[in-house]
Amino acid sequence: MPLTGELEHLPIVDVIQLIYTSRKSGTLNVYSRKGEGQLLFNQGYIVGATHSNEELRIGQILSEAGIVTTDDLDKALEMQREAGDSKKPLIATLIEYCGMSKETAFKALETLIEMTIVEMIGWTKGIFSLEMEKIHIFDEYRYLPDHLQDLNLDTQMVLMDALRIFDEKVHAGEINLAEEEEACEEPTEDIEISEDILGLADLDKVERKKPHVFKSLPAFDYSELHRQIVETELSHLSDPDKFKIIELLSELSKSSAETESTGSRSQAIVMFGDDSFAQHVVMTVCQKHGVLFFSASDNDMFLPLVDRAWEKDIEPLLLFDSNEIPEDLKSSVQQKYGEILQMMTLSAESQGADIQGEIDFNSTHLHTIYKPQANSESASYINELTEFINTAQNHLQQFCNAPRRQQFINLQNSLYQLKNCSKAQDISLQALQFVGDFFERSQTLIISKGELISERSIGITRDKADGVCAAQKIKVPLVENSILQKVRTSGKIFFDSCRDSTIEEHLFHEIGAPLDSKLFLAPLIVNNRTVTLTYADFGNETACPVPIDLVEFFFNQAGPFMQKALAAKTTKA
Structure with missing residues (x-):
């Protein structure tokens, strides 16, 4: 081609x-x-x-x-x-x-x-x-x-x-x-490659090549590429069915040039699996939405791709195209990327499977896309392929948007600041500021002798725009059935509507109740023990979506830094 x-x-x-x-x-x-x-x-x-x-x-x-x-x-x-x-x-x-x-x-x-x-x-x-x-x-x-x-x-x-x-x-x-210049005009002369393109007189003589002539080139024809892939990977289908699939993919490629992409070169799908046709379909969807696409068929290649993406401030969306993920890869993904938004493709016959039990990822972040089997009946396969493409696009549209890109940038900036923190109070402050970006009101609660003591806050005693305010020293008891105690002992983030008598009596009595009952609580854990809770709500505003996966990732990263800071403080003492 x-x-x-x-x-x-x-x-x-x-x-x-x-x-x-x-x-x-x-x-x-x-x-x-x-x-x-x-x-x-x-x-x-x-x-x-x-x-x-x-x-x-x-x-x-x-x-x-x-x-x-x-x-x-x-x-x-x-x-x-x-x-x-x-x-x-x-x-x-x-x-x-x-x-x-x-x-x-x-x-x-x-x-x-x-x-x-x-x-x-x-x-x-x-x-x-x-x-x-x-x-x-x-x-x-x-x-x-x-x-x-x-x-x-x-x-x-x-x-x-x-x-x-x-x-x-x-x-x-x-x-x-x-x-960048406006549209390239039709050249009136042949375009030649310079003889010394490496420069500084550092080449032996380069082989002269016949100059290329390009005049009014048409838009790149994806259909030929789709045809080659379909002929190779779906050879068992009839010619009419192959044509329908090529037409389906070509229309998807054509629309990518006609619509504004929702994605960014700061986001990428990193796909694990060896299904060449599935990779081609996902890459075509990614190109339509302006999202980078990378793939690997073994964990020795997959994990370095994900690592490199994070290092280069590219947010990876992990896409697993396998019913049997290698145990070592599964363990590594859970350990390093369990809080990142996950997405997985399975064959159509697996729709009744217990996905969470099989892969053991956090179901909050595991999005499942069912893909058709290549050996399905032709009519069924084409319908299922269409559904597969539509579902993949829906997931990408949710993942690839301006707010999400900005949230990921904020996460990367906060992680960078976190690495420069050496004191416990600076780490808890960094956590407060990160959470404060998503809520109208937030504050740090220090755990001390069976109670919580409110520390610095944002948007409570002053307007949110004024930034961090001094500690109020409000005391809140840790009662057995309170959501505060449940979050402390479970070590898991809470973000949901809640009516808690302890919070209403001791916290809202001092700072006032929010308009919306949806509350946020995040534990900061050191050596399997919660040392602070970060509280947040929407104040007088209506509740809005919060990227809990990014928040969880930040707090999991903050824990080891807090542990190091507390150990250093103990050593000095």
Whole structure:
């Protein structure tokens, strides 16, 4: 399948993901008014990159990273000039004559690939073309140690790194998206790739290629891609049924270009499973809603993908496409990501199964999508596939929205602040402020000798906009049947409508009752013991949705920091 089109119709991130998921090999040529570049793929993995940007040269990268000194770089460049036509690549010269290690050279080439993608992400106007099975390995990539000769970078990992760097550059003002030119005009001349695209005179002569000519390219045709996947994965179906499925998927792809996406490149579906067709369907849905898609078929690949997403401030929505998740993966997911919103796909015949008992995830966060079996009757399969797509879209629309994105950003910022807290009072304050973002009134309750003592608060003695207020020292007894005592002993967050006589008599008597009876209580646990409760309500406002999964994740992270702070205080004493 020729992969050719315009970036306006298919962003470079989606192009890269398509090449990865379809395991294509070849040279991806990308042209924009902002520059030209190439990405080299081998079975979906990135093996090289070039760029016309003067700042994306191997010498520039090495110099800015402090890997080589200016004197060494100048020396190497002078040696190249003196060598004339017999010169070696800059990497080779630096290794042989300037003492740079080959492993360092390898990392520099990785950085070159990453920064090339960062540059391309900002191109919203331009054209791309994948030369299938044609991989032009440049001399810089050939000159590597034997055990590093095959530079096959994990495309998904590189893409996440590049997206994070791109986002940082946008926020820092280093990349201005508004500078992108309006629609690319029809070229009147052939577009050529520059001869020295690696720059700094560091290449042997590059093989000249016949220039590409692109005139009024049509929108990228997804139907051919869908056809190949359907022919391969659903070969048992009749041609008319295959056509209906291709038409269904093509319509979904077409609508992605016509509607504003609800998602963000700061959110991603990370899918576990080896069903290629299910992966293709979910990726198509993700592209429609502007959500990143990553997949893995074993836990050695899956967990690093999720870890990398968190490290790069990309919120992962975990999607399990397996009835039998490996026990070690299940344990790791429960331990590290049990509070993150979960979603799982099962075969249609499993609708009556006890999902929670089988997977043992918190049912509050486990959303189940039933997918059809490929061996179902054709009419039934197509109907079930349609339902599967609609259900997946509904889940994505709930997950991918502006408030959710902002909530995740707030979580990441609060976790960063939490890591800088060394005192117990600072940690409880951070918890109070995090909860205060979602409620009109909130306060910290310290557990002391069978009672709760109110500490600092937000929105109770003063307006919420005034921020944190001093402690009121209200005392509330821990009575056996009170929801306060139940939350303390269970160690679980409570968020529901509640009429509690202890709260009404001792707390509301002092601060007033909220308009809505829906209350929030979160325990902060240290060594299996609750040390504080964070209380919150909606004050004089109507109750609204709260991302309890993110709140639970924050409090679970805060516990070990509080434990460390209390241990340090005890040691000093």
